[in-house]
Amino acid sequence: MTELLQLVSFGPGGWGLALLTAALMTVAVAACGFLIGGVIGAVIAWGKLAGNLPVRFSADAYTTVLRGIPDLLVIYLFYFGGSMAVTALFNVWGETGFVGVPPFAAGATAIGVVSGAYQAEVFRGAFRVLAKGEIEAGKAAGMSPFLLFRRIIAPQVFRHALPGIGNVWQMALKESALISVTGLVELLRQSQIAAGSTRKPFEFYLIAGAIFLVITWLSQRVFSWLEKRARRSMAGGLA
Amino acid sequence: MDPRFVYDSFVQLLAGVPLTLELTAFAFALGLLLAVLIALMQISGLRILRIPAGAYVFAIRGTPLLVQIFLIYYGLGQFRPTLQSLGLWQFFREAYWCGILALSLNSAAYGSEVLRGGLQSVSKREIEAGRACGMSGLLLYRRIILPLALRQSLPAYGNELILMVKATSLVSIITMMEVTGIAARLISETYRPVEVFIAAGTIYLIINFLLTRAVSMLDWWLTPHLRGMSTIGKAEQAK
Numbered sequence: 001m002t003e004l005l006q007l008v009s010f011g012p013g014g015w016g017l018a019l020l021t022a023a024l025m026t027v028a029v030a031a032c033g034f035l036i037g038g039v040i041g042a043v044i045a046w047g048k049l050a051g052n053l054p055v056r057f058s059a060d061a062y063t064t065v066l067r068g069i070p071d072l073l074v075i076y077l078f079y080f081g082g083s084m085a086v087t088a089l090f091n092v093w094g095e096t097g098f099v100g101v102p103p104f105a106a107g108a109t110a111i112g113v114v115s116g117a118y119q120a121e122v123f124r125g126a127f128r129v130l131a132k133g134e135i136e137a138g139k140a141a142g143m144s145p146f147l148l149f150r151r152i153i154a155p156q157v158f159r160h161a162l163p164g165i166g167n168v169w170q171m172a173l174k175e176s177a178l179i180s181v182t183g184l185v186e187l188l189r190q191s192q193i194a195a196g197s198t199r200k201p202f203e204f205y206l207i208a209g210a211i212f213l214v215i216t217w218l219s220q221r222v223f224s225w226l227e228k229r230a231r232r233s234m235a236g237g238l239a
Numbered sequence: 240m241d242p243r244f245v246y247d248s249f250v251q252l253l254a255g256v257p258l259t260l261e262l263t264a265f266a267f268a269l270g271l272l273l274a275v276l277i278a279l280m281q282i283s284g285l286r287i288l289r290i291p292a293g294a295y296v297f298a299i300r301g302t303p304l305l306v307q308i309f310l311i312y313y314g315l316g317q318f319r320p321t322l323q324s325l326g327l328w329q330f331f332r333e334a335y336w337c338g339i340l341a342l343s344l345n346s347a348a349y350g351s352e353v354l355r356g357g358l359q360s361v362s363k364r365e366i367e368a369g370r371a372c373g374m375s376g377l378l379l380y381r382r383i384i385l386p387l388a389l390r391q392s393l394p395a396y397g398n399e400l401i402l403m404v405k406a407t408s409l410v411s412i413i414t415m416m417e418v419t420g421i422a423a424r425l426i427s428e429t430y431r432p433v434e435v436f437i438a439a440g441t442i443y444l445i446i447n448f449l450l451t452r453a454v455s456m457l458d459w460w461l462t463p464h465l466r467g468m469s470t471i472g473k474a475e476q477a478k
Contacts, residue, residue, distance in 0.1 A: 068401070068447045069440045073417055080432035124250035173368065176305035181412060188306060209302040209310065211282035216301040 007194075008202055010179055014211045015194045015204075024192035029104055030185060033111025040112060041119025048124050059120070066117035067138050069106040071175050074114055079106040106180035115172045122164035126157045158231040167222035170216055175214070187211055240323035241434060247423055248438040256442060257435030262417060266339045267400060270346030275385070277351035282358055283457055285450040292351070300350035304410050312413045338410035342403065350399050358384065390461050397454035401447050413433040418442055 010016035049057035066074070082101035090099045130153065138152040180189035191208035195201035282294035299307070315322065316329050322328040330336050359385050369383040389396075411420030422439040426432045459466070 012283060065440065065444065066406075069443045070405040070419055072408045072411070073422060073436055073439055073443070075433055076423060077436040080426050080430075081436070083430060084430065174303040177305045178409070180305070188303070188309070190307075192309075200317065202310065202317045205306055205310040205314045209298075209306045212306060213298060215303040229356060 003205055004207075006199065007200065008207060011092055015190075015198075018190055018194065019187070019207065019211065022185055022187045023215065024185040025104075025171070025184070026176050026188075026212075027215060028170075029107050029179060029184065030111065030173045032104075032108035033176070034115055034172045035041040036108060036112025037115030037168070037172065039121050040116025044116060044120035045123035045127065048120065049127060063117040063120050066114055067121075068225075071110070072116050072178050072181070075107065075110040075178055075181065078110040078113070079103065082106050082109075103179065104186035107176070107182060107184055110179070111172050111175055114175065115168050117167065118168045119173065122161050122168060123157060125164065126161035127153075129154070129160045130156055161224065162227050162230055166227075168219070169219060173216060173219065174212070241431075242258060244429075244431060245434045245438050247420075248435045252418050252421050252439050252442055254436075255416060256419060256446070258415065258417040259404065259407050262335075262339060262342065262410060263403050266342035267463055268406070269339065269343035269405050270350055270397075270399075270403070273343060273347035274350030274354050277347055278354035278358055281351065281355050292301055295350045296351060299345055300352075304341065304345050305405055305412065306408060307358035308338065308341040308413060311341045312447065334410070334415055336414040338407075342410070344433070345398060346403055347407065349402070350396060351391050351413070353395045353398040353399060356387060356395070357390075360391045361387045373408065381440060390458075392442070393454065393458050393461065397458075400450055400454065404443065404446055404450065 006012060006014060008016045008019060044059045044062055047055045048063075051059060079101065082105070083099065086101050087097075087099045134152055134156075135148065138148045143151065176186060178186045180186060180192065183189065185193070187208050191204040195204040198204070276293065277292045280288040281296075283289060311331070312334060315337075319328060322331055365383055365387060366379065369379045374382060407417055408419035411423060414420075416424070418439055422435050425435045429435070440452055
C-alpha cells in the first residue's frame with residue numbers, strides 16, 4: 001500500500017503531479033468535445049424537428065451513422081484525415097513534409113461529432129415534452145421567435161434533457177480515453193507512460209481507473225444536484 | 240475521394256468481419272450469463288450479495304472500457320509467475336481471450352442494469368400463479384421469472400448488442416486484427432483515412448443494421464400476444 005502511495009506521491013519519483021495534470025487534460029478534452037457536441041446536437045435536433053424532408057433525412061442519417069460506427073474510427077478519421085488536410089494545405093504554401101493536427105483539437109472534434117449525435121436525440125426527446133399550447137401562448141403574448149426560444153422553449157427543454165445530457169457527458173468522459181491513441185497525454189496515455197517507465201502497468205491502470213471513477217462519480221453528483229435545482233419550480237409534480 | 244479505392248479497402252476490411260462477429264458473439268454470450276447473475280444478486284435483497292454487485296456495476300460503468308482492457312491485458316502480465324503456477328497464463332497471454340474477458344465483464348455491468356429492470360417488471364400475479372402451481376425456487380425462475388424478464392428486456396438488450404459490436408473495435412488497440420484493426424493498418428499504409436473510414440463505417444453499419452433487424456424479429460416472435468393490437472393496447476399490456 002505504501003508502495004502504491006509512493007507511486008502517486010507529488011515528490012521526486014512520484015507520478016502524482018503528472019497524473020493530476022493528465023486528469024485535467026481528460027476533463028478539458030471531454031468538456032470541449034461535449035460543448036462542440038451540444039452545438040451540433042442542437043442544430044441536428046432542430047433539423048429533425050423543423051426541417052423539410054431533405055434536412056430531416058440528413059439529420060436522421062447523421063444520428064444513425066454516428067451512433068452505429070465505433071468511436072475509434074471517428075477518432076482515426078479526424079486525427080489522420082485532419083493531418084492529411086493540413087499537410088495538403090501546407091504543401092500548397094510550399095512547405096514540405098507531414099504536418100499533424102494537434103491531437104487535442106482532433107480529439108475534441110471527434111468526441112463532439114459523436115456526442116452531437118446522442119445529444120440531438122436527447123434534445124429531440126425533451127422537445128416533444130413541450131405542450132403545443134405553451135408555444136402558442138407565448139406567440140399570443142407577442143413573443144418573437146428568439147424570445148420564445150429563450151423564455152419558453154430553452155428552459156423547459158433543458159430541464160427535461162438534463163438526465164439524458166448527464167449520460168452523454170459520462171460517455172464523452174469515457175470516450176476521451178480513446179484519444180490516447182493519437183498521443184494526447186490524457187489520463188490513460190500518462191498511465192501508459194508511467195507504466196512503461198516503472199514496469200508497473202497493473203498499479204498504474206488501476207490508478208487511472210480509480211481517477212476516472214472519481215471524475216464520473218463527481219459528475220454524477222453535479223448532475224443530480226442540477227436536476228434537483230431544475231425541478232424546484234415543479235415541486236409536487238410527477239416529473 | 241476515389242470510389243475504386245473505397246471498394247478495394249472494403250474488400251480487404253471484410254477479412255476482419257469474422258473476428259469482429261466472433262468477439263461480439265463470445266463476449267455477448269458470456270456477458271449475458273454474468274449479467275443475469277449480477278442482476279439476480281442486485282434484487283436478491285441480501286446485503287451480502289447486493290453490495291458487491293452494486294460496487295461492481297458502479298466500478299465498471301464509471302471507467303472507460305479501454306482502461307479495463309489495458310488492466311487485464313498489460314496489467315495482469317505483471318503477475319506472470321503467479322498466473323503460470325496457476326496454469327492461467329495460457330489464457331491471459333492471448334490478446335484474444337483478454338479482449339473477450341474485458342468485453343464481457345464490461346457488458347455484464349451494463350446488461351445487468353437492463354435485466355434488473357426486466358426482472359422488476361415481472362408482476363406479482365405471475366409469480367403467485369407459479370407458486371400456486373407448486374413451483375418454487377429454481378423452477379419458478381427457470382419457467383416463469385427469467386423468460387418473462389428476458390423477453391421484457393430484449394429491446395433494451397438489443398442496444399447492448401450494438402454497443403458490443405462497436406466496443407470490439409477497441410480490441411484492435413491490443414493487436415487484434417478485426418475490422419478496425421485492419422482499417423488502422425490500411426490508413427497508416429496508404430495515408431487515405433477518408434476512404435478507409437467510409438469503407439469500415441459501411442461494414443459496421445451493415446452489421447448493426449442486420450443485428451437490429453434480427454433483434455426486432457426475435458422480439459416479434461417472442462410476443463405473439465401483442466400482435467394485431469393497437470399501440471395503446473401494447474402500452475396497456477406492457478404495464
